[in-house]
Amino acid sequence: MNLFEPFTIPYMQRALVEVLVLGALAGAVGVLVVLRRLAFVGDALTHTVFPGVVMAHLLGRSLLLGALAFGVLTAVLLTAVGRHRRVGDDAALAILLTSFFSLGVVLISRTRGFTADLTVFLFGRVLAVDRTDLVQTLTVAAVAAIVLAALHKELVLRAFDPEATAAMGYRTGTLDLALNLLIALVVVAAVEAVGTVLVIALIVVPAAAARLLADRVGAMTALACLLGAAGGWLGLAVSYEASVDHGVRLAAGATIVVVLVGLFLLAAAVAPLRRRRAAAGGHP
Amino acid sequence: MDPDLVLVLRRATVAYDRDPVVEGVDGEVAAGQSVALIGPNGAGKSTLIRAVLGLVPLTGGTIQALGRSPQAARRQVAYVPQADILDAEFPVSALQVVLMGRYPRVGWVRRPGAADRQVAARALAEVGLAERASARFGTLSGGQRQRVLLARAIAQEPRLLLLDEPFNGVDALSQDLLLAALARLRAGGAAVVMATHDLGLAHLACDEVCLLNRHQIGFGPIGTTLTPELLRATYGGQALQLRGDGVIVARP
Numbered sequence: 421m422n423l424f425e426p427f428t429i430p431y432m433q434r435a436l437v438e439v440l441v442l443g444a445l446a447g448a449v450g451v452l453v454v455l456r457r458l459a460f461v462g463d464a465l466t467h468t469v470f471p472g473v474v475m476a477h478l479l480g481r482s483l484l485l486g487a488l489a490f491g492v493l494t495a496v497l498l499t500a501v502g503r504h505r506r507v508g509d510d511a512a513l514a515i516l517l518t519s520f521f522s523l524g525v526v527l528i529s530r531t532r533g534f535t536a537d538l539t540v541f542l543f544g545r546v547l548a549v550d551r552t553d554l555v556q557t558l559t560v561a562a563v564a565a566i567v568l569a570a571l572h573k574e575l576v577l578r579a580f581d582p583e584a585t586a587a588m589g590y591r592t593g594t595l596d597l598a599l600n601l602l603i604a605l606v607v608v609a610a611v612e613a614v615g616t617v618l619v620i621a622l623i624v625v626p627a628a629a630a631r632l633l634a635d636r637v638g639a640m641t642a643l644a645c646l647l648g649a650a651g652g653w654l655g656l657a658v659s660y661e662a663s664v665d666h667g668v669r670l671a672a673g674a675t676i677v678v679v680l681v682g683l684f685l686l687a688a689a690v691a692p693l694r695r696r697r698a699a700a701g702g703h704p
Numbered sequence: 705m706d707p708d709l710v711l712v713l714r715r716a717t718v719a720y721d722r723d724p725v726v727e728g729v730d731g732e733v734a735a736g737q738s739v740a741l742i743g744p745n746g747a748g749k750s751t752l753i754r755a756v757l758g759l760v761p762l763t764g765g766t767i768q769a770l771g772r773s774p775q776a777a778r779r780q781v782a783y784v785p786q787a788d789i790l791d792a793e794f795p796v797s798a799l800q801v802v803l804m805g806r807y808p809r810v811g812w813v814r815r816p817g818a819a820d821r822q823v824a825a826r827a828l829a830e831v832g833l834a835e836r837a838s839a840r841f842g843t844l845s846g847g848q849r850q851r852v853l854l855a856r857a858i859a860q861e862p863r864l865l866l867l868d869e870p871f872n873g874v875d876a877l878s879q880d881l882l883l884a885a886l887a888r889l890r891a892g893g894a895a896v897v898m899a900t901h902d903l904g905l906a907h908l909a910c911d912e913v914c915l916l917n918r919h920q921i922g923f924g925p926i927g928t929t930l931t932p933e934l935l936r937a938t939y940g941g942q943a944l945q946l947r948g949d950g951v952i953v954a955r956p
């Protein structure tokens with residue numbers, strides 16, 4: 421299988437840049453999602469952003485802006501919900517998630533030929549990414565990366581010891597909002613590439629795999645970025661080869677996710693061996 | 705206010721929805737002094753600690769830490785929670801946990817520098833864990849983890865230290881090392897307030913005691929305040945646990 425040849429074609433090049441950047445960014449943000457056990461919140465965010473994407477499409481405006489507006493709104497809502505214990509986090513999240521998502525489906529189903537549009541929003545269309553889309557993705561990714569780098573040590577502290585974080589004078593509510601906004605930014609950036617349903621895999625799977633292999637947040641983050649980018653690259657190469665050389669149509673976005681899960685399974689298989697080797701080596 | 709006083713409480717009261725959780729706490733802690741907060745479960749010890757940290761608002765009375773409100777004094781106040789509430793699988797080393805104590809001084813965006821690392825390394829050595837600096841936090845024993853959390857507080861260079869049951873489930877060696885580190889902190893001028901169930905350790909580590917059972921029953925030198933009658937008033941008919949040796953049951 422050729423890992424380089426498909427990428428001499430311009431649309432494949434753009435798709436590659438898109439998935440490399442998204443994979444790395446989602447991996448880095450995913451580390452915090454996995455450490456804080458926020459995968460469900462992350463998933464909820466991907467569903468609540470959906471009506472924003474639909475509305476932007478119906479109004480003929482940039483999908484990115486629609487997703488961004490709803491991303492910010494829902495990040496604020498989810499942070500507020502997370503801090504009130506009455507209803508129970510899961511129940512409140514499930515209500516938000518399903519109601520927003522249904523709103524999006526209702527809106528889109530009023531147009532003719534809606535199933536095609538729905539598929540794009542849900543599963544992405546990375547091979548149709550043009551120069552403008554790429555620039556938008558890179559801009560959003562750059563903003564997210566800067567915010568993540570600036571707040572990283574405080575976000576890790578909050579993940580490890582929320583009580584001490586508050587005692588040291590940090591506002592944990594603001595930190596939680598910042599992380600939710602970061603997740604929302606990743607979802608927004610990924611909407612056109614892999615769609616809202618699959619972006620959660622990009623966020624969670626590389627970080628979960630890295631968690632199995634790394635004992636430090638730094639190493640875990642580097643590994644998650646690497647795995648995220650590698651999954652994107654391999655997924656594109658595999659789906660290209662399948663469709664061009666073997667006539668089998670594999671959706672690029674979904675293939676990337678399958679590759680990522682494969683990498684996770686590989687990590688899961690390697691991890692116990694690593695632990696045994698470390699124990700035999702007499703680590704303290 | 706006397707500059708030597710690190711903590712002043714005047715009829716401090718905390719209530720949730722008009723239901724007082726702890727009320728009428730009145731006392732002073734000077735630099736270098738150590739106070740044990742003693743009382744049964746639910747007495748309000750943790751709530752009082754959170755009030756001194758400025759994490760819960762007072763509904764009555766005042767608290768002044770270093771002459772300021774609790775929120776304003778936070779930079780000079782360090783908190784040591786119980787180690788067993790933390791995630792043992794978290795991918796962080798002992799030294800990295802101690803380094804977290806430097807974050808408020810480092811500030812936003814910037815990373816800890818060489819000077820911060822030195823302070824952290826020294827704090828870890830103070831609690832006898834220098835050679836475990838790169839061990840993952842979760843691989844340490846309970847007592848060692850508690851020592852790491854104290855080292856994190858030491859790295860904050862505080863003038864007031866608050867500890868919540870620091871000796872719970874801690875091995876004897878760790879206990880001795882914790883006591884020694886606390887003594888050094890006090891010698892350096894820091895004041896210590898610790899919630900504890902262990903009356904024997906309270907005698908070893910503290911010179912004052914505050915007896916709580918939702919309201920203050922006594923606050924003063926340990927010799928004159930930790931008396932059988934006041935203990936009976938604090939604990940009601942419950943059992944009192946002495947260090948390892950046995951149990952006294954106070955008759956109602």
